Amino acid sequence: MKIPIFLFNGLLEAGKTSFINYMLKKRVFADGRNTLVIACEEGMEEYDTDYCEKNHITIIQVEEEEEITEAFISKLATQYQPHRVIIEYNGMWDMAIPFELQYPTGWFVYEVITLVNAETFNVYLNNMRGIMMEHFKCADLVVFNRVNEEMNPSSFRGTIKAVNGQAKLFICDEDFSLEPIKEELPYDIKADVIEIEDQDYGVWYIDLWEHPNRYMNKKVKVNGLFFHDAHEPKDRFTFGRFAMPCCADDIALMGLYCHNIGKPRYSNKDSISVYAEIRYEKAEVYNNDMGPILYVKSIEKAKENQEDLVMFN
DSSP: OOEEEEEEEOOTTSSHHHHHHHHHTSTTTOSSSOEEEEEOOOOSSOOOHHHHHHTTEEEEEOOOGGGOOHHHHHHHHHHHOOSEEEEEOOTTSOTTHHHHSOOOTTEEEEEEEEEEETTTHHHHHHHSHHHHHHHHHTOSEEEEESOOTTOOGGGGHHHHHTTOTTOEEEEEOTTOOEEEOOOOOSSOTTSSEEEOOGGGHHHHHHHHHHOHHHHTTOEEEEEEEEEOOTTSOTTEEEEEEEEOSSSGGGOEEEEEEEEOSSOOOOOTTOEEEEEEEEEEEEEGGGTTEEEEEEEEEEEEEOSSOOOSOBOOO
16 A cells, blocks of 8 residues: 655744644545654644544654654554654754655655745745755745735745756645745846846746747847856857855856857856857757757857856845
8 A cells, every 4th residue: 555655844933733734634634544643843833633633643743853763664654554644844854864764665755845934034045045955955845834915926936946946836825725936037038139137147047947938049138157168169168157056065057058150259257248049959068958058149248247146036
């Protein structure tokens, strides 16, 4: 028998327990079959123990990270014989543990749901970026709660999509209704020439890879850095900017391969502005997969230095 594991993560006061309490009262969970909840964190909210006792739901509290072992999980499987498992994971613990465990026969991670308190999102992002990114990297769903009218939820997209392009993003209201976070591009995708402002490079780069149909044969004007490898043909170069999706150790070039008319007269890391047509082709630099290629029509020196790190929101 297949035993699905619903893995919830998120930092303190992200709303994990409240969301799980709501889920447990849905008909799909309250069906009389055994549900095992492994709670690895004591937050502001508590589980409805009376309801759980009446509906074959067992809550197991885990206080230490070291308790999460294969022997412990195997013991729970034998003792409670669940039909489904919910793990409320402690946001400060190693996210690799629940994925590296050898689970009992039939158990498998079905869905990973990351809860985020929108009110503290930027504070945590600035101070605990590495931890948050580990949550986002493995998420199937990212759910933002406590979103108020002054917030722009679409600004959350870039940060998450930079590390997990497959994650689905939602807003959760007080009644736990989920609404997809709408995509709002900060440039005119329908313009004859799409002009990318320096602060929008990260959003554009992610969308360029996610939605090829939007950009095929489109003209674009964008600023970035010039790179040329001595082994490349003289009329080929790499263009891009550096970004820090996770932490300082993850700083990498968000680069694009370019075809130029003739040999560009620039040196590595020169700040340039390119006007180009976007096409999608297989390329060795993309491991022979399809990717965006800029067919450059003109290059000039950029007015501003492009060495600053790219932001995604």
